[in-house]
Amino acid sequence: SVTPDKDRNIAHARSAIQDAASKGAQLVLLPEIWNSPYSNDSFPVYAEDIDAGADASPSTAMLSELSRFLKITIVGGSIPELSGGRLYNTCCVFGTDGKLLAKHRKIHLFDIDIPGKITFIESKTLTAGETPTIVDTEVGRIGIGICYDIRFPELAMIYAARGAHLLCYPGAFNMTTGPLHWELLQRARATDNQLYVATCSPARDTGSGYVAWGHSTLVGPFGEVLATTEHDEAIIIAEIDYSILEQRRTNLPVTKQRRGDLYQVVDFQRLNSQ
Numbered sequence: 227s228v229t230p231d232k233d234r235n236i237a238h239a240r241s242a243i244q245d246a247a248s249k250g251a252q253l254v255l256l257p258e259i260w261n262s263p264y265s266n267d268s269f270p271v272y273a274e275d276i277d278a279g280a281d282a283s284p285s286t287a288m289l290s291e292l293s294r295f296l297k298i299t300i301v302g303g304s305i306p307e308l309s310g311g312r313l314y315n316t317c318c319v320f321g322t323d324g325k326l327l328a329k330h331r332k333i334h335l336f337d338i339d340i341p342g343k344i345t346f347i348e349s350k351t352l353t354a355g356e357t358p359t360i361v362d363t364e365v366g367r368i369g370i371g372i373c374y375d376i377r378f379p380e381l382a383m384i385y386a387a388r389g390a391h392l393l394c395y396p397g398a399f400n401m402t403t404g405p406l407h408w409e410l411l412q413r414a415r416a417t418d419n420q421l422y423v424a425t426c427s428p429a430r431d432t433g434s435g436y437v438a439w440g441h442s443t444l445v446g447p448f449g450e451v452l453a454t455t456e457h458d459e460a461i462i463i464a465e466i467d468y469s470i471l472e473q474r475r476t477n478l479p480v481t482k483q484r485r486g487d488l489y490q491v492v493d494f495q496r497l498n499s500q
């Protein structure tokens with residue numbers, strides 16, 4: 227659960243990570259924007275300069291300290307990041323030695339308008355990241371996306387082509403699209419690419435300005451839901467077995483059967499702007 231009290235959010239995340247590690251977790255995934263309310267008003271207020279050291283970024287300092295102390299890998303959800311006068315929605319990945327292994331800035335900003343249901347324009351305050359992020363960790367090769375990034379299959383395909391075993395998407399889907407799309411998209415990304423997909427959402431708070439759908443989930447390479455939860459705060463723990471990736475890919479060899487001679491992913495926007 228996320229509140230307007232940043233210190234409390236950091237302390238709360240710390241104890242949840244400790245709890246998960248004490249139950250055997252070797253990899254911990256946190257939600258999107260876990261140190262701040264999810265709102266354009268809050269992002270500038272709660273933002274941290276991640277590259278400027280522990281004092282400037284108490285949220286990531288805590289993640290680094292805990293990953294080293296507990297010897298676990300942490301995919302640290304996301305926090306608002308201030309860098310070079312710009313704000314980003316940023317996920318930091320820490321290795322078992324506490325070192326920052328990767329930083330993913332949300333590539334696709336959540337700008338949608340479904341009248342009467344949900345309007346959110348992240349680009350009012352945030353700048354989009356410019357690079358896909360794939361990272362080698364002690365618990366496998368992980369591709370990172372943040373929430374709305376999951377809607378773009380090309381990103382997941384790139385990660386799969388680069389040998390990812392697992393895709394991690396911290397996310398905070400909403401009450402309109404969440405029921406229809408959240409699980410569907412995770413299962414689609416996992417099935418298309420025959421790999422694991424893990425998501426982590428903030429718990430639902432009906433009193434907040436943005437109400438999250440919740441339902442953090444782990445999906446396996448056959449599109450099967452291996453673990454999930456409802457919308458209240460919870461820690462879910464599940465086993466990931468990478469040895470079945472090869473088996474799934476042998477059983478159902480879609481990668482080898484792809485007809486690259488007939489179709490390829492083309493960036494139409496870039497083509498049209500040339």
Ligand SMILES: NC(=O)CCC(=O)C(=O)O
Nearest residue numbers: 336373374398399400403
């Ligand atoms: N924070 C987000 O990117 C939300 C994405 C979302 O709700 C969607 O429908 O997509």
